[in-house]
Amino acid sequence: MHSTLSAGSLSLRRHLVDSPAVPDVVLPPLNLAEVQRSVATELDRIAPVIDELGALFEAAGHELALVGGPVRDAMLGRHHNDLDFTTSARPDETERLLRTWARSDRGSAIWDMGRAFGTIGCRKGEWDVEVTTYRSESYDPSSRKPEVDFGDSLDGDLGRRDFTVNAMAVRLPGREVEDPYGGVVDLAHRVLRTPGRPEDSFSDDPLRMMRAARFAAQLGFTVDESVVAAMTAMADRIQIISAERVRDELVKLICAPYPRLGLQLLVETGLAAQVLPELPALSLERDEHHRHKDVYEHTLTVLEQAIALEDRLGGEPDFVSRFAALMHDVGKPRTRKFVDDGTVTFHHHDVVGAKLTRKRMKALRFSNDQIESVSKLVELHLRFHGYGTGEWTDSAVRRYVRDAGDQLERLHVLTRADCTTRNQRKADRLRRTYDELEERIARLSEEEELASIRPDLDGTQIMEILGIGPGREVGAAYKFLLELRMDNGPMSEEDARAALLAWAAER
Template sequence: MSEVQARAVSELLRIAPVIDELGERFVAAGEQIALVGGPVRDAMLGRLQNDLDFTTSARPEVTERLLKGWADAIWDIGRDFGTIGCRRGDWQIEITTYRSETYDPASRKPDVSYGDSLAGDLGRRDFTVNAMAVALPGREFEDPYGGIVDLAHQVLRTPGRPEDSFSDDPLRMMRAARFASQLGFTVAPEVKQAMTEMADRITIISAERVRDELVKLVCSPRPRAGLLLLVETGLAEHVLPELPALALERDEHHRHKDVYEHTLTVLEQSIDLEDRLPEGGPDFVSRFAALMHDVGKPRTRKFQGDGTVTFHHHDVVGAKITRKRMQALKFSNDETADVSTLVELHLRFHGYGDGQWTDSAVRRYVRDAGPLLSRLHILTRADCTTRNQRKADRLRRTYDELEERIARLSEQEELASIRPDLDGNQIMEILGIPAGREVGEAYKHLLELRLDNGPMSYEDAKTALLEWSAAR
């Protein structure tokens, strides 16, 4: 028995109670059912999770009836696609009727039609490593397209012609890039060629589906591999055009190294620093900020008379570009704001120089970063890709010093929740004014004093407020 098969048997034994019971219920009702796709692949890789996918001859209404009394909970959010979901103990299960789906050239949604056999269902799947099944309840292994061989060689192929597969569902081209990143597999030459020739076909896919694949890719263990594939095949021109645009630029400090390569290195270094985050990684916001931090450079590049190149304000311009791209991909407002803010702030540290910032400047740095401070620390550190070891060491020491100052001030002043020394009610009482615009202006003035001078006593803050009011 091969090592791959041994791992699969071990994993299947672990889930035997679930798959055997399901198999018996469906077969008793005259239906066929098989564990299929990702779970079979992952069982062979020894990394099976608690999400199980099945395919069946049963129509959704029959599946739902057979699950009643067995599953702890049932949902039918995927009914239009032939899928019924359920939970049994710790297992999350999806059971989908044999199907085939194709896209009309002008449509963004697949036309779903039910199939009549397991072999036919496997033939419509994206890649051979996902076109393997275990028929139940007998646990017969089905592999009509040589998925186990491709799994052993770590290569991604399609069950049939890749052109037919990608025509049926163009999102599979992005999925190839995602699997390259997730699994560390290479893409077969004919698959890569089809992706290149059909790249513009991705434009018929909804922004939400493209976004979800992009998130999975970016949050994978090796996103560089998938991103390179997107750029090389031209897919990135349609889903994230800001990335290939960076290949045309040169970094202002290391003109031998383009900004595209620099960006991928920053992303990898950002991933290496994720253990600094309170919840660890993978962290999409941190990673996507690293990927987008220099996208403002193409629009801000200027050649100087002495041959140098500048990218003034590329942080601000990049934040606007990032916000527009994330809105086009239908990201949430919160994620869009977080990533855009990090892009806008990524150069702020470089004003720190040799540690000459005042306490006021440090407070503003913390205030502007807000809850993103930990991520900003990561992005700023990851953005150092210089090969000059002395310079790299100096930058690291300087940032260490800044973090130490932030920690000291935080202990003294609770920096993360900086507020003026008087609240709105106290301002209204001292000045004898009602709620309104003047209260907001007074609050803002006191906040600036707080940032400049640190905490003040009530009496000192009251005096400062009265002086400000009198001066107005």
């Protein structure tokens, strides 16, 4: 279907969204006139790229269209310099044409890592473009990799895409909008549907189920009932997808503006039980005789409160902080104990949770740095609650800083976000107490350089004073002096020497 985005030709057909799953964050429908203005403005902005490439491919006898995310985001008023195109040209011809287009720019670059999938990439100036040959691909039921066949039409290519809002294109150089599956209407209603039967789409590529949750989180869209039903029925098919691809979708979801929407969808459909089982496990059964918070809802609230504090971390989405918020209480199901007085305890859930977090992140192939950062935050998230009303010694404050290491600012965020009490007086008291702790950290840091705290003698000095060579004894002495430094603060070299000699004599 060709369209010029006129309000008449794109009237909102409400029968397309009979019963979508409604998110907690409900965004108003888009106005079609605004959509029309947004896409026209964006096409004018990227005209230096689309007009030149469109004319170049047309002169060579090939079709070219802007497609997918750039078209969707143009309609949402979002600007990108990373542009995706689809074409009738085969990869070799695409590469030749892109080289022709880019040769006037000395800093340009061509890459073909996606050649097997029909994709050739090019960077020219401020623009990154990827051009993919029309294709039709499907998955073998037991395979993790797609079988790629090149297609011969734009409509056929659009039909194999994940959702209708991503199955729109702008033909070039004429700028006609192709929308064979009603993507503009779905975008206006902020709803996710698949171009064909969702069961067929998810059977071809099960990762699309994760993408449904990710797009809900990124765009604040609802998900059509038929898509939710298919995700629920086919959740176990996600097992054929590699851990790395699942991880990448999960990271994008958690770093999105509305992660609660995506996470709730994963839990409700059973996908979370497959890829992040620790999350649905937080929905502990309530016992009428025992009292404890709803840990699952508490966790989602902590995540949102951590996001609200991200200005302390630079303002950009911070995966480590967000994932630590999501995982901070995963040790509770395994440590829950009922007490006769009607309370429930979760002793050592911080330590157990850190182990579970490390195990899950390893299974999802996260980097060692990410694993250590998140698990450290989970293990330390209760440390502040031993602070009481502010009676920590300077030694305890030093240890808090040392143990947090380079995750101290994230620990501040997580600890503050973990306060979800509805008791305003209690919340205010906790906030004031943590303010005081941060003030003490700042004061001691200024006086003692806590972030780089070291013993008052280094390894070379230790060996000279004790008359020993490298070995375990040096390490033990270094540890002793570090503990002494933590307890007493900075010492003079003379006092540190005397303490070291006394320690050695006792041994």
